[in-house]
Amino acid sequence: MLIVILNSASGSANQPDVERHIADLFRSEGREARVISLKPDKVDAAVRETLRSKPEAVVAGGGDGTVSTVAGALAERGIPFGVLPLGTLNHFAKALRIPLDLAQAVKTVAAGVTLSVDAARVNDRIFVNNSSIGVYPNIVEMRDALRKQGHRKWPAFVLATARILRRSREVNVRLDIDGRRFVARTPFVFVGNNEYQATGIHLGERARLDAGRLFAYMAPRVKTHELPKLALSALFGRTGQRNTFQVFPAGELWIETPGNRHLSVSTDGEAAIMATPLHYRSMPGALDVFVPAQVAAASEDS
Numbered sequence: 001m002l003i004v005i006l007n008s009a010s011g012s013a014n015q016p017d018v019e020r021h022i023a024d025l026f027r028s029e030g031r032e033a034r035v036i037s038l039k040p041d042k043v044d045a046a047v048r049e050t051l052r053s054k055p056e057a058v059v060a061g062g063g064d065g066t067v068s069t070v071a072g073a074l075a076e077r078g079i080p081f082g083v084l085p086l087g088t089l090n091h092f093a094k095a096l097r098i099p100l101d102l103a104q105a106v107k108t109v110a111a112g113v114t115l116s117v118d119a120a121r122v123n124d125r126i127f128v129n130n131s132s133i134g135v136y137p138n139i140v141e142m143r144d145a146l147r148k149q150g151h152r153k154w155p156a157f158v159l160a161t162a163r164i165l166r167r168s169r170e171v172n173v174r175l176d177i178d179g180r181r182f183v184a185r186t187p188f189v190f191v192g193n194n195e196y197q198a199t200g201i202h203l204g205e206r207a208r209l210d211a212g213r214l215f216a217y218m219a220p221r222v223k224t225h226e227l228p229k230l231a232l233s234a235l236f237g238r239t240g241q242r243n244t245f246q247v248f249p250a251g252e253l254w255i256e257t258p259g260n261r262h263l264s265v266s267t268d269g270e271a272a273i274m275a276t277p278l279h280y281r282s283m284p285g286a287l288d289v290f291v292p293a294q295v296a297a298a299s300e301d302s
Contacts, residue, residue, distance in 0.1 A: 002026060002033040002109070003055045004084070005047055005070055007040055007062030022061065022084070025103055029110035033059070040065065047073040055079065057290070059109055063087020064129055068268035072126035075119045075286040082109035082290040091129045095206045097295045109290045115299055117209040119286040120193040123274050127193060127267040128287075131280070133255065134171050134188025134219070170221060176254040176277075177216070184246075189255060190217040191280055210299060212284035216253055217245040252281040 004022060019035040026033035038046050043062075047070050050058060059082035060070035067083055071092075074081050084105045085093035096117070099105050122131050173189055175182040190196075192215045194206050256277040257263055265274045 001055065002031055002057050002059055002082070003050050003053075004033050004035040004059040004061055004082075005043055005050070005066070006035055006037040006084075007043060007060075007066040007086070008037045009040055009062075022102070022106070025106040026110060029107060031110045035061075043069045044073065051077070051079070057082055057109070059084060061086050064089060064091050064268050065270055067092050068126070068128050068270070071119060071128050071287055075126050075283060078288065080112075080114055080288050080290060084109075095129075095209055096289060096291050098291060108292055111290070111293065113291060113293045113296050114288040115210070115291045115296045116285040117287050117289050118193055118212055119283040120191070120214055120280065121283055122191070122265060122267060122278055122280050125265075125267050125272065125274070126283070126286075129268045130190055130192045130196075131265060131267045132188055132190045133173070133257070133263055133265055133278070134186065171257050172259075173218070174256040174258060175216060175218075175248060176256075177248050177250045178252075182218075182246075182248070184218060185221055187219045187221070189219070190245075191215070191253070191255075192217070193282070195249070208299070210285070212251065212282050214250050214253060214280055214282050216248040216250065216255075216280075218248070219245060250280075252279075254279055 004026075006019060006022070019037050022035050023033050036046060036050075043066055047058065051073065057080040058070060058074055060067045061084040063085075064087055066087070067085075071081060083093050083096075083098050084102060085098060085100050086102070090100060093100065093105075096115070098108055119126050119128050120131070121127070125131075170185040170187055172185055173183070175184075175189070192206070194209050194211050194213060195215045196206055196217070254277045260276055262273050263276050263278065264271055265278065
């Protein structure tokens with residue numbers, strides 16, 4: 001039986017009878033699915049409990065945070081992993097061309113075609129999209145605080161961004177990559193699980209998730225009052241080539257911020273305090289993900 005772990009707070013999952021609807025969709029495809037709807041802070045424990053029963057496959061229903069949590073528990077276990085993209089951004093699903101329509105996503109899982117893709121790790125935390133230090137983790141922390149005060153997700157994010165960027169400062173970083181050391185001051189460092197397309201300071205999509213590489217992107221230095229404009233330009237992809245990322249491909253890298261024994265780190269949109277130095281490494285082929293047949297075929301041909 002398939003086990004579907006559903007984040008009850010994620011976008012489309014917050015609908016009446018969604019558990020029954022998803023189970024019915026799988027049944028119409030000839031598959032039986034047990035759907036478990038949970039609050040976000042219960043997902044990790046539920047997945048680990050589910051693994052004791054040796055399920056046929058585990059499916060994450062929610063946004064990128066839910067996908068990342070379930071993927072972290074499944075990485076390198078050889079259990080097929082499905083995604084029902086019910087969040088707002090759905091970066092992981094989009095990178096693998098998994099349909100955003102729920103019924104079509106269910107069909108993708110039911111068809112049973114899998115592709116081995118990479119995950120990544122920073123210290124003991126696994127992520128599937130990206131991790132960062134600097135401005136973004138501070139925004140995430142304030143967003144979460146504002147949500148606890150009753151603000152909705154996106155208004156909280158906008159308000160947190162405005163507040164953090166007004167007082168943000170650059171950080172000193174030291175990157176050790178393949179025996180080379182880079183020292184700089186920067187607003188933020190972004191580490192991607194595989195390569196993100198970069199135009200100026202705009203980071204876009206990923207062409208593949210199975211190259212077994214990390215890519216670190218160091219943002220250019222700007223004056224404090226220019227940072228809000230820079231962030232908005234990055235969001236809309238309107239920054240010219242004057243401001244460009246420094247890009248560092250690696251299988252493994254270390255990041256330090258001299259003088260800081262602990263650091264706020266974002267992984268797939270969730271912030272946590274981690275001990276430094278931060279140790280990033282790729283986990284090639286860590287996940288067997290259900291994907292559309294044409295995506296698997298294209299990967300074999302590349």
